[in-house]
Amino acid sequence: MLTIEIVKRIAARATDAAATIPCPMSIVIVDSGANLVYAERMDDAMIATFEVAHRKARSAVLFKRPTKVFEDMLAGGRMAILQLPEAMPLEGGIPLVVGGKVIGGIGASGGTAQQDGMAATAGAEALAELQGEKTA
Secondary structure: OOOHHHHHHHHHHHHHHHHHOOOOOEEEEEEOOOOEEEEEEOOOOOOHHHHHHHHHHHHHHHOOOOOHHHHHHHHOOOHHHHHOOOOOOOOOEEEEEEOOEEEEEEEEEOOOHHHHHHHHHHHHHHHHHHHHHHHO
C-alpha cells in the first residue's frame, strides 16, 4: 500500500535524481486506480510539466508498463499507439510494483525523455529499497 510516508520518500528520490541532472521537473505519483496521490513541481519547472507527469503516471498504471514501451513502439512506426486512450508515448512513467502487483505509478516530466525516465526510475527503485527494508 502507498502510505504518504512512502510516497514522499519515492518523490524525494525522484527529485534528488532530477536535481543531479540538473533539470527542474514535476513528479507525480498515483495510486493503483490511477488517482492522484502526490504532486511536486520543482522550482523553475515549466507549468505544463505537471500535466505531462500526471499523464505518464496514469498511463503506467492503466497499462501496467513503463511509458517508454509506448515511445519505443511509436518510434518503430506503430502509429496506432496514438489512438490508445490514456497511453502516453513518452518515457518517464513507471508502474510501482510490490509483490508482482501494481500499487501505483510515478511520472516525471521536465527534461528529455531519458532524463524523465531516470528520475521516475530512481523513484521506483526507492520503493523497491523500502520494501527490502520491511522484509529485512
